[in-house]
Amino acid sequence: xxxxxxxxxxxxxxxxxxxxxxxxxxxxxxxxxxxxxxxxxxxxxxxxxxxxxxxxxxxxxxxxxxxxxxxxxxxxxxxxxxxxxxxxxxxxxxxxxxxxxxxxxxxxxxxxxxxxxxxxxxxxxxxxxxxxxxxxxxxxxxxxxxxxxxxxxxxxxxxxxxxxxxxxxxxxxxxxxxxxxxxxxxxxxxxxxxxxxxxxxxxxxxxxxxxxxxxxxxxxxxxxxxxxxxxxxxxx
Amino acid sequence: xxxxxxxxxxxxxxxxxxxxxxxxxxxxxxxxxxxxxxxxxxxxxxxxxxxxxxxxxxxxxxxxxxxxxxxxxxxxxxxxxxxxxxxxxxxxxxxxxxxxxxxxxxxxxxxxxxxxxxxxxxxxxxxxxxxxxxxxxxxxxxxxxxxxxxxxxxxxxxxxxxxxxxxxxxxxxxxxxxxxxxxxxxxxxxxxxxxxxxxxxxxxxxxxxxxxxxxxxxxxxxxxxxxxxxxxxxxxxxxxxxxxxxxxxxxxxxxxxxxxx
Numbered sequence: 001x002x003x004x005x006x007x008x009x010x011x012x013x014x015x016x017x018x019x020x021x022x023x024x025x026x027x028x029x030x031x032x033x034x035x036x037x038x039x040x041x042x043x044x045x046x047x048x049x050x051x052x053x054x055x056x057x058x059x060x061x062x063x064x065x066x067x068x069x070x071x072x073x074x075x076x077x078x079x080x081x082x083x084x085x086x087x088x089x090x091x092x093x094x095x096x097x098x099x100x101x102x103x104x105x106x107x108x109x110x111x112x113x114x115x116x117x118x119x120x121x122x123x124x125x126x127x128x129x130x131x132x133x134x135x136x137x138x139x140x141x142x143x144x145x146x147x148x149x150x151x152x153x154x155x156x157x158x159x160x161x162x163x164x165x166x167x168x169x170x171x172x173x174x175x176x177x178x179x180x181x182x183x184x185x186x187x188x189x190x191x192x193x194x195x196x197x198x199x200x201x202x203x204x205x206x207x208x209x210x211x212x213x214x215x216x217x218x219x220x221x222x223x224x225x226x227x228x229x230x231x232x233x234x235x236x
Numbered sequence: 237x238x239x240x241x242x243x244x245x246x247x248x249x250x251x252x253x254x255x256x257x258x259x260x261x262x263x264x265x266x267x268x269x270x271x272x273x274x275x276x277x278x279x280x281x282x283x284x285x286x287x288x289x290x291x292x293x294x295x296x297x298x299x300x301x302x303x304x305x306x307x308x309x310x311x312x313x314x315x316x317x318x319x320x321x322x323x324x325x326x327x328x329x330x331x332x333x334x335x336x337x338x339x340x341x342x343x344x345x346x347x348x349x350x351x352x353x354x355x356x357x358x359x360x361x362x363x364x365x366x367x368x369x370x371x372x373x374x375x376x377x378x379x380x381x382x383x384x385x386x387x388x389x390x391x392x393x394x395x396x397x398x399x400x401x402x403x404x405x406x407x408x409x410x411x412x413x414x415x416x417x418x419x420x421x422x423x424x425x426x427x428x429x430x431x432x433x434x435x436x437x438x439x440x441x442x443x444x445x446x447x448x449x450x451x452x453x454x455x456x457x458x459x460x461x462x463x464x465x466x467x468x469x470x471x472x473x474x475x476x477x478x479x480x481x482x483x484x485x486x487x488x489x490x491x492x493x494x495x496x497x
Contacts, residue, residue, distance in 0.1 A: 137331035140291050141345040141392070142320030151344070155335035233334050234378030 002199040015205035024190065024206060030104055031186035031214075034176040038111040039169045045116045046168070047161075049075075050123025051149060057128070061135070061145050078117040083175050086114040087182050102183035110182075111175050115168060122164035126157045159226040159235075166222025170215050177211065187211060238302075239266035240432055241273075241290070241400065246299035248285055248456075259285045261456035263299070269399075272426050272433040274443035274464065277453035277475060283436045286453065287404045290434070291320055304399060321349040324393025324431075328405035330385040332377040332392075338364070339373040342391045349396060363395045367421060383414035387421065394425055401425075403435045407442050415439075419446050440483050444468070452476045 001014040014020070053071060056064040081089070087110040094106035130153060138152045154161070180188025187207050195204025230236045248260040259282045267273040277283045288294040290301055292308060301308040303323070311319055332341050339360055346356045364370050367387040377385055386406060393401050403422065407415040419442060426433055435447060443450050444464060451461035452475050459473030471477045 131329070131331070133327060133329050133331040134333060136288075136293055137325070137327060138333075138344075139293055140320060140323075140325040141348065141396075142317040143348050144317065147348050151348075152333060156333060158335065233376045235334060235376075 001202045003201045004199055011201050011205065014202035015209070017202070020203055020206050023203075024187075024210065027186050027190050028210060030184075031173070031176050031188070031210075034104055034108055034111065034179070034184065034186055035169065035173050035214075038108050038115065038172045038176070039165075041108070041112040042115045042119050042168060042172065043165060045112070046119030046123050049116065049120035050127060051153075053120060053124040054127040054153070055145070055149070057124075059132075061148060075117045075120060078113075079121070081114070083114050083178055086110055087179060104185050107176070107179035107182060107184035111172055111179060114175060115172050118171065119164070119168040122168060123161060126160040126164050127153055129160055130156050159229045162222055162226040162229070166219055166226075169218050169222075173211070173214055173218065240269035240304055241265070241267035241434065242300075242302040243290075244300045244302075246286075246289060246301065247297045248282075248289060248294060249297055258456050260289065260296070263453075263456075263458055265451060265458060265461070267432060267434060268449075269304075269432055270426070270430045271449060272422065272435055272447050274447035274450035275434065275436045275453055276438060276440070276443055276450060276479060278438060281453045281475070282456045283438075283453055284404055287325070287402050287434070287436050290402060291323055291325060292316055321345070321396055322398050322400070324396065324398045324401040326386070326389050326393050326401065326403045326406040328408045330377070330382075330389045330409075332385055332388055334377055336376075337373065338369060338375055338377065338380070338388050341377065341388055342373075342395050345392060345396050359395055363391045366394075366425070367391045381414075382410050383417060386410060386414075386418050390418070390421060390425070394429070394431065397429070398431065400432045401434070403433055403437075405437055406435070408437065408439060415442065416445070422446060440479050444483075452479075 001011050003011055006014075049071075053068065053075075055061040056068040056071075058065060058068065087107065090110035090113055091101040091106070093113075094109045095101040097109065098105050100106060134152055134156060135148060138148045143152070176184065176186050177188030177191065180186050180190070181192050183189075187210055191204055191207040194200040195207065227236070243263055243265040246260050246263040247258075250257045250259055263286060275283060275286065285294055289296045290303070290308065292311075296309060299309075303319075306319060308319065333344065336344065342360045342363055343356050346359060351359070360373075361370070364373055367390055369384065369387050369391060372380065372384060377388060380388065389406070406422070407418050410418060422433060422435070423446060425431055435443065437443060447464050449462065450464045450467060451458045452467065452473050453459070454473055454475040460467060460471070460476055467476055468480050468483055471480045
C-alpha cells in the first residue's frame with residue numbers, strides 16, 4: 001500500500017497487519033545479528049585502541065608522542081570517511097575474508113571498520129575523565145602499569161564506558177540499515193527495496209517502528225546498567 | 237648518625253607554557269627516624285612537588301634524596317616499585333577507588349605487592365580496626381563522610397607496614413573536628429609503629445598540634461627549619477612571620493572574646 005494512492009491512516013493500519021510482519025521477522029534477526037557481531041568486534045578493538053590512545057597521550061601512563069600523534073591522525077582519517085564510502089572500500093577486504101563481497105557477514109566487516117575508530121575515540125575520552133589523583137595514588141603505592149589499567153582505569157570509568165558503548169551500538173544499528181542497500185539484508189534492505197523502490201509505504205512504516213523500538217531498547221538497557229553501577233557505588 | 241630522610245640540593249623546574257618555572261630551588265632537608273616532620277608553605281610554594289619528588293611521581297632535575305639509606309633517584313624501575321610498596325602516601329582528595337569497597341581499597345596495595353590472600357584478609361581487618369572502620373568494610377567510598385574517607389586513605393597507606401608516610405595536605409579538605417581526629421590517628425600510628433611521617437600542609441594548627449620539628453617552604457626554598465615552637469615565637473622568614481602573625485591573631489584576647497579585630 002502506498003501513500004501515493006491511499007490515505008495516511010490506511011497505510012498506518014496496513015503497516016500493522018500480520019501479512020507484513022510475517023515477512024519481517026527474518027530481517028529483524030539479520031539486523032540483530034549484524035548489530036550484535038559488529039558491536040562485539042567494535043567493543044574489543046575499540047577498548048584496546050582507546051586504552052592505547054589514553055596511555056600514550058603526553059600526560060598518560062606511557063607518553064609516546066610520535067605514536068600518539070600518528071594514531072590520532074590515522075583515526076581522524078578513518079573517521080572522516082562517510083559510512084557509505086567505508087562500505088564500498090571494504091568490499092575487497094570482505095571478498096578476501098569471506099570469498100564474496102555482499103551479504104550479512106561482508107557488511108559486518110565494513111560496519112566494524114567504520115565504528116571502531118569512533119568507539120576508540122569515545123573510550124579514550126571516557127578514560128581521560130578519570131580523576132588523575134586516583135592514578136597518582138595507584139602509582140604511589142607501587143602499581144605496575146598493567147594493574148593500573150585493569151584494576152583502576154577501566155573499573156573506575158566503567159559507567160562512562162557503558163554509556164559510550166550504548167551510543168556506539170545505536171550508530172552500528174543505523175549503519176546496518178544503510179548496509180541493507182549493499183546486499184546486507186536486514187531491516188534496511190526491506191526499507192529500501194519495498195519502501196523506496198516499490199512505494200510500499202506500509203512496509204517502510206513497519207521498518208521505522210522496529211528501528212525506533214530497537215534504539216529505545218538499547219538506550220534503555222545502557223542507561224539502566226550504568227545507573228545500577230553508579231548506584232551500587234553510592235555515587236548517585 | 238645521619239638522618240632517615242635526607243634531601244640535598246634538590247632542584248625541579250617545570251616548563252608550563254615553554255617558560256621555565258623553578259618550583260624547587262635547592263631544597264635541603266633532614267627528617268629523623270620516627271618523627272612527624274611538618275612542612276608548611278603557601279599554595280604554589282612547591283609543597284606537593286616536593287612530596288611527589290620523594291616517591292618519584294615527579295622526577296627531580298638534580299640533587300639527592302636518601303630514604304633509610306636508599307638513594308631514591310638512582311633506583312631502577314623495578315626497584316622503585318618495590319620501594320613504593322614500603323612508603324605510604326595520603327592525599328587531600330583521598331583518591332580512593334570508587335569501584336572498590338572499603339575492604340578492596342585497603343587490600344589493593346597488598347594485592348599488587350603479591351601478599352598471599354589469607355594474610356591480606358588478616359592485615360586488612362587489623363588495619364580497619366586500628367582506624368575504626370570495621371563496620372564500613374563492605375561500603376563503597378561514595379557512602380562515606382570525608383573523615384571516614386581519609387581513614388580509608390590512612391589505612392591504605394599503612395596496611396603494607398611502611399616505615400615512612402607522606403601526608404600531602406591530608407586534613408585540608410576536612411572540618412576542624414574531623415581534622416583533629418585524623419591528626420590524632422596519625423600521631424597514634426606514629427607512636428605505635430614508629431612510622432616516620434612527613435606532613436605537608438598549609439594549616440598552622442595541624443603542624444602545631446602534630447609536629448615537633450618543621451620547615452618553612454617559600455618560593456621553592458626552605459627559608460627556615462627547626463623546632464615548631466622556635467619558629468612560631470621567633471620567625472626569620474616572610475612566610476614564617478606571616479604564619480606567626482596569623483597565629484598570634486587567633487590567640488589574641490580580642491579575637492577569642494569574639495569582639496572582632
